[in-house]
Amino acid sequence: MKKIDEVLKQYYGYDSFRPGQERIIEAIMNGQDVLGIMPTGGGKSLCYQIPAICMEGTSLVISPLISLMKDQVDTLLTMGVRAGYINSQMDMATYRATMDKAMFGYYDLLYIAPERLESEYFLNTIQQMNINLVAVDEAHCISQWGQDFRPSYQNIPQLKDLIRLDVPFAAFTATATTRVKEDIIRQLKLQQPYTYVASFDRPNLYFSVIETKKKSQELFRYIEKEGSTIIYCNTRKNVEAVYHSLVKKGLPATYYHAGIAPEDRNQNQEDFIYDRKTIMVATNAFGMGIDKSNVRKVIHYNMPLDMESYYQEAGRAGRDGAPSQAVLLYSSQDIITNTFLIEQGNQPNAKEKLTQITSYCKTGKCLRSYILRYFDETPTFQECEHCSNCDGETEIIDVTVASQKILSCIYRMNQRFGTGMVTDVLRGKKNERIRQFQFDKLSTYGIMADTEEYLIKDIISFLISEGHLALSGDKYPILTFTTTSPHVLTGKEILSMVRKIREKPQKLIEKQTVTETEYDVSLFEKLRELRTKKAQEIGKPPFVVFTDRSLIDMAVRLPKTDEEFLEVHGVGESKRTTYGDEFMLVIQQHVKGRNE
Numbered sequence: 001m002k003k004i005d006e007v008l009k010q011y012y013g014y015d016s017f018r019p020g021q022e023r024i025i026e027a028i029m030n031g032q033d034v035l036g037i038m039p040t041g042g043g044k045s046l047c048y049q050i051p052a053i054c055m056e057g058t059s060l061v062i063s064p065l066i067s068l069m070k071d072q073v074d075t076l077l078t079m080g081v082r083a084g085y086i087n088s089q090m091d092m093a094t095y096r097a098t099m100d101k102a103m104f105g106y107y108d109l110l111y112i113a114p115e116r117l118e119s120e121y122f123l124n125t126i127q128q129m130n131i132n133l134v135a136v137d138e139a140h141c142i143s144q145w146g147q148d149f150r151p152s153y154q155n156i157p158q159l160k161d162l163i164r165l166d167v168p169f170a171a172f173t174a175t176a177t178t179r180v181k182e183d184i185i186r187q188l189k190l191q192q193p194y195t196y197v198a199s200f201d202r203p204n205l206y207f208s209v210i211e212t213k214k215k216s217q218e219l220f221r222y223i224e225k226e227g228s229t230i231i232y233c234n235t236r237k238n239v240e241a242v243y244h245s246l247v248k249k250g251l252p253a254t255y256y257h258a259g260i261a262p263e264d265r266n267q268n269q270e271d272f273i274y275d276r277k278t279i280m281v282a283t284n285a286f287g288m289g290i291d292k293s294n295v296r297k298v299i300h301y302n303m304p305l306d307m308e309s310y311y312q313e314a315g316r317a318g319r320d321g322a323p324s325q326a327v328l329l330y331s332s333q334d335i336i337t338n339t340f341l342i343e344q345g346n347q348p349n350a351k352e353k354l355t356q357i358t359s360y361c362k363t364g365k366c367l368r369s370y371i372l373r374y375f376d377e378t379p380t381f382q383e384c385e386h387c388s389n390c391d392g393e394t395e396i397i398d399v400t401v402a403s404q405k406i407l408s409c410i411y412r413m414n415q416r417f418g419t420g421m422v423t424d425v426l427r428g429k430k431n432e433r434i435r436q437f438q439f440d441k442l443s444t445y446g447i448m449a450d451t452e453e454y455l456i457k458d459i460i461s462f463l464i465s466e467g468h469l470a471l472s473g474d475k476y477p478i479l480t481f482t483t484t485s486p487h488v489l490t491g492k493e494i495l496s497m498v499r500k501i502r503e504k505p506q507k508l509i510e511k512q513t514v515t516e517t518e519y520d521v522s523l524f525e526k527l528r529e530l531r532t533k534k535a536q537e538i539g540k541p542p543f544v545v546f547t548d549r550s551l552i553d554m555a556v557r558l559p560k561t562d563e564e565f566l567e568v569h570g571v572g573e574s575k576r577t578t579y580g581d582e583f584m585l586v587i588q589q590h591v592k593g594r595n596e
């Protein structure tokens with residue numbers, strides 16, 4: 001039997017396991033059930049792939065999405081692993097041929113969608129195969145408490161009647177609350193599973209929260225032509241607006257939301273995955289099952305509704321481990337919109353969750369430690385020195401008096417208006433509506449004429465997030481009092497608000513471009529071109545050939561021999577044989593040109 005650390009080096013070209021991987025692999029190979037919870041990009045696939053490569057027989061991998069299966073199988077094939085998949089989109093002849101191969105034990109790994117378990121023919125074949133492991137990817141899909149419930153996942157346990165009793169089941173997911181975790185164990189009937197919960201820290205991600213009133217302009221500071229970027233917006237309308245503004249500037253963008261016809265949507269998704277377009281503007285409908293490992297940046301154009309969604313979406317950056325960024329553009333308007341949204345719905349805990357992500361946006365302390373504490377971890381550091389707050393500065397301002405002015409104005413306006421109108425009255429604006437309601441006669445009219453509009457709106461959002469104001473209304477959000485509003489008005493509450501001091505744009509940008517090691521960017525570009533060419537030749541996405549991280553490592557190491565090439569991160573035997581000579585040629589030519 002192959003040794004697991006040798007497989008890691010020989011097939012994957014990696015030097016060491018990430019935390020948890022080795023124990024999980026060993027447990028599986030000892031026949032024990034497993035539940036592995038690791039963040040997106042944490043390296044779950046390898047935990048079931050390596051046992052599959054090492055053990056006699058075929059491992060069955062159940063995976064929810066066709067795109068996900070295809071990418072994984074493509075990657076495995078370029079590594080020289082015998083992997084195949086079956087999905088509903090393949091024609092009958094290919095299906096039969098694959099099943100024939102499966103029957104005589106050709107595959108180390110066979111990927112299937114859960115719906116396949118409804119086919120008699122498939123189940124019959126399974127009984128004749130030598131199955132050594134059932135791996136369930138995205139296992140939270142089995143639970144109705146999770147976000148992506150898939151009824152067909154509930155067919156999985158019946159496999160137990162068709163295969164040997166001692167075959168382990170291994171379940172993996174990135175998101176599992178206690179409830180979902182228990183549900184997975186119960187529904188999949190896992191027997192005393194070895195359970196591993198990885199740290200949610202993602203050291204290669206630089207987190208920033210940028211507060212801005214002018215998102216459409218601000219956005220462009222974070223957009224680069226090179227490097228894949230996902231921009232998440234909260235509505236289809238915003239997706240299209242942002243998409244058009246990028247295209248107008250000649251940027252290689254595409255877009256995705258549930259309102260686009262399926263063919264176009266797939267086309268756009270492929271354009272992004274195959275690096276034909278580097279910027280994807282999308283709603284949160286985009287991303288689940290996108291295994292693209294070289295996303296360099298995830299930008300949130302709007303504040304999401306909760307930390308779970310935020311971290312999952314942001315986590316799509318930098319799966320290959322190379323330095324990447326997660327940027328959240330936020331304005332006080334987001335709090336107002338989101339508060340309104342959750343008041344329309346009836347999700348339990350939605351308010352609390354919104355408060356928590358609002359605090360994330362508002363905090364002046366380390367963002368990374370905020371995230372880890374949110375996910376019940378105790379960070380090993382106070383300051384990570386690698387987020388916009390650790391790099392930036394904050395100030396604390398007393399907003400007690402300002403809050404009193406705002407509340408008394410709202411009171412005088414009979415609690416029937418939203419933030420915009422209240423702000424206008426406080427600043428003493430002259431317009432038709434104000435005259436119509438005679439608000440220019442109020443004692444609070446113009447009492448904050450000296451305060452900038454954004455600051456007033458900030459304080460209003462702050463009051464909402466602290467529970468001193470509520471939003472209600474059917475058509476548009478209206479500011480109303482809560483039980484604590486009077487305490488503020490009567491001076492019982494002293495209020496101080498932490499504000500970030502805005503950095504100069506240039507400084508921020510420099511800081512955000514983090515590189516672990518110096519490398520020759522022009523060589524990296526040449527290697528990228530070659531990668532694109534090679535990927536086109538085999539009709540696969542570029543990251544299947546090499547990840548960005550591998551290319552960067554090549555540009556650092558400048559390998560000259562096969563042995564040196566094997567030292568490159570992510571290069572195993574198969575990739576060396578297939579691609580080594582051509583990539584080394586480009587490297588050597590570049591080095592020669594540089595020395596001349």
Ligand code: ADP
Binds near residue numbers: 041321
């Ligand atoms: P997920 O947990 O989200 O399914 P993947 O299995 O897709 O994550 O892994 C993310 C990336 O990390 C992949 O490119 C994978 O090859 C890489 N990776 C996994 N394990 C290691 C390791 N031990 N060393 C280096 N890279 C690894």
Ligand code: MG
Binds near residue numbers: 045
């Ligand atoms: Mg995965």
Ligand code: ZN
Binds near residue numbers: 366386
């Ligand atoms: Zn930090």
